[in-house]
Amino acid sequence: MIRNKVISAAEAVALIRDDDVICTTGFVQSCIPEALHAAIEKRFVETGAPKGCTLIMCAGAGDSKGLGTGRLHHDGLLKRVIAANFGRMPKVAQAAAENRIHGYNLPQGVISQLYRACAAGQPGLFSRVGLHTYVDPRLDGGKVNAVTREDIVKLVEVEGEEWLFYKATPIDVALIRGTSADPAGNISMERESLTLDVLAQAMAAHNNGGIVIAQVERIVEHGSIKPKDVKVPGILVDCVVVAECPEDHRMNYGVQYNPALAGEIRVPVDAMPKMRLDERKIIARRAAFELPLNGVINLGVGAPDGVASVANEEKVTPYITMTTEAGAVGGVLAGGSSFGSAANAHSIIDQNQMFDFYHGRGLDLTVLGKAECDAAGNVNTSRFGGRLNGCGGFIDISQNARAVVFTGTFTAGGLEVAIEGGALHIVKEGRARKFVRNVEQITFSGKYAQMRSQPVLYVTERCVFELTPDGLELIEVAPGIDIERHILAQMDFEPLIVKPTLMDRRIFTDEPMNLMDDLLNLKLCERVSYDTDRNILFLNLEGWNVRKKGDIDDLQKILVDACVKAGKRVHSVVNHEGCRIADDLYDDYAGMIQHLLEHHYATTTRYSTSAFLRLKMQEALSKRGIAPHVFERQEEAHAFLLEHVSGVQAGFKNGAASLDAHCRMH
Incomplete structure (x- = not known):
């Protein structure tokens, strides 16, 4: 019985x-x-x-x-x-x-x-x-x-x-x-x-x-x-x-029962509420530029879960797969008391199986919050201010995602901002600093990330940092922000500063950003120009980001098409100023250059004031037996081209100045 x-x-x-x-x-x-x-x-x-x-x-x-x-x-x-x-x-x-x-x-x-x-x-x-x-x-x-x-x-x-x-x-x-x-x-x-x-x-x-x-x-x-x-x-x-x-027996403490989160019904995503433009949305919008199309993403709680709303607003959701460590795959991730769940999910798997996927490096990107960060790129979310919070899935996820974006306001405790005319204004500074000399506890190791060439960004409402072998580098600053007063004066350490660019102004305007154009590289062809008389291909990658291998594939296709159209091997000069290549993609990028040298380029040279980019590029090209020809200043790159390109000097009566003018035009 x-x-x-x-x-x-x-x-x-x-x-x-x-x-x-x-x-x-x-x-x-x-x-x-x-x-x-x-x-x-x-x-x-x-x-x-x-x-x-x-x-x-x-x-x-x-x-x-x-x-x-x-x-x-x-x-x-x-x-x-x-x-x-x-x-x-x-x-x-x-x-x-x-x-x-x-x-x-x-x-x-x-x-x-x-x-x-x-x-x-x-x-x-x-x-x-x-x-x-x-x-x-x-x-x-x-x-x-x-x-x-x-x-x-x-x-x-x-x-x-x-x-x-x-x-x-x-x-x-x-x-x-x-x-x-x-x-x-x-x-x-x-x-x-x-x-x-x-x-x-x-x-x-x-x-x-x-x-x-x-x-x-x-x-x-x-x-x-x-x-x-x-x-x-x-x-x-x-x-x-x-x-x-x-x-x-509530579904969660804020919801008795939601049939969409149980997978009983599907809801129209257009009806989902739009975030108001504040510091949280600014952070989510900037982080959304890192989304890899056709990739698998994890979003943390708090500031990161705003990325799901931004992706939905920008009509990007169908082209990415959001996941939570709790087991939700696909759909629109829920926030608040429902965090961990998803509306219109593709599937729900057991938590331990999801961590199998995460630990096995199945994630293309994770966007996580941070409590404090130090000069080495270490992040603490587990114990701070005398409070034991715990790591949750933070360590599992941050150590194993292909790329990591840490998000959060620059300061905490009473921060007030205003967004006017496409610029950010600090109305009242937060009482607590988040960028400290040494974190209280290491929940994420910047050194370990560097050992594994893991791309890491730190996104705030007023600036963006990148993890380099020498620590954090300031790479972007919001319009309206003064570096000395609003950034350096609010930190316990001084980051590397080479030549930071301006954060995209679209982020600070309460209108659609047309994010899909950027993620699909639809305007990438506008960065390429060809001088027929001198047989030089100019590539302006200033401010462009190589986030995923697909970006390299898109760039290679555009360059190959331009070379084929030229009908002969071309000489190329590339402006890498402000360009960012994810740490783990330098070899793939070098592979593209090797392919172009073998089939389409006669000579190539490039320049950037970023010592980190030059070093990584030189290492990647040298491993493939390719002479790097990576210079700090555009004048040096152009001089190299003038010296080594036979048969075109006659068209260079004004020398490097002619090349400089062409680069400024494109």
Whole structure:
């Protein structure tokens, strides 16, 4: 006979013993088994049990005001916490800060994948995620306070490469959530916005001889859930609890139920609200210029999630695939209390599977927030101002995306700006500096990013920095901003300054930017001109950005077409002033030059005042056996052309001045 597993919340949590290891589901404010958390809190307050438990969770699961895992703050209930996020349970974070409990802050994706390791009976997980951050044992090993002594993260070497080994912690109790359950405990999730790690968590607890408690919205007849719709089979579930109060089974703390986030309906994207033009939208607009068409993108919470709105306004959404670490693929990413979900999603996959994709370098771009940044390009989002926030999925994502854009206002605490006439004006400066001499904790390592040639930008409302081998370089400044007064005077260090360009004025005008023209390189052909009499091809790449390999392909096609039209090998001179090539694309760019030299160029030379670009270009070309011919000033590039191009000197009576005039015209 089929055992009826439906019991009350009080009966279910009575099965939890002292010193048990408890894992719970939930992502930020979504998919939280609130009734179970409330029942544990009630039992402990009334009876003092269970006590001395360990809590394991991935992302934050609460409202930061006492709901979710915030209910477990009572002294004695927890003795240890292993979590990616502490910010949504501030009283638990305070207990850790005051050394009243032991604590570890590990990357969200690592914890998510450790559930699978536990389920499979494995001792732990090998991963590169966390190297050179505070999770690395050479720094803090993920420990959050002085009383936490046990090492659960070890540095190991495998075939000459550094790895981190994360020790698995066997799980005794899994608190999961679904929509429907039959009496046998088969769970479906049709009205949930995300599936997260419920299957892996249930399997981890069950295979360890523990218990699995599932909170659901309703009970259905046995056999009425289709086999493929069963997310957690009944063989893994010990208890089913129906949330008696609708408030305890909200889709998220701000939304009772949204059928679009559950994938039940599709909504017209044109009806989505437009962001007002403020500092947050300025940042999102500038970051949107980095979007790779046909690429896969992750957006963080806060300032970054505005990029989704900008992409929708600019009609770019159909040409990119947005994702969240929680498992949403495609569609329009939701913000606020619904962060992690998506309307019109293509699919929803488990959180641990999404982190498989992220850890395997499947992301083309991530846009993330930042709390503070230092001269080396290190970023801190996990612990600052004496507050333990946690890394969430920040480390997993930032270390493994092909390119990273960090976003946030230049200062914090009372910043007021005005946008008038296509320019930015600082009305009131923020009280707190974000660009500091040394970050309090390294959540992202600039040095490690440079070691792996990872392209990194830092976008604010008033300027843009780029990570170089020598630290941060100021590369763009907003119209209306004075570098000395509004940038350098508000930083604890001086960045590299070579020749910053003006941020695109379209960003500061409350009209469509026609972003697709830039992302598709539709106006790239206007940068090429050909002097028939002197057989010289002029290429003006001033201010142009090579963000993805497709940009190089587009440029090569335009140059090949121009050379073919010329009907013979041409001499070329290229203006790279203010041009930015992503760190990991210099070899591809050099490959394009090699192809042109082999098939279309007679001679080529280029110039830029950026020492970083010249160095990287010289390295990339030299590796291919090509003489670099990369100069600092245009006069030097033109002189080289005059000296080495035979048969054209007769047309150069005015020497380099003639070339200079032509470049200025184009």
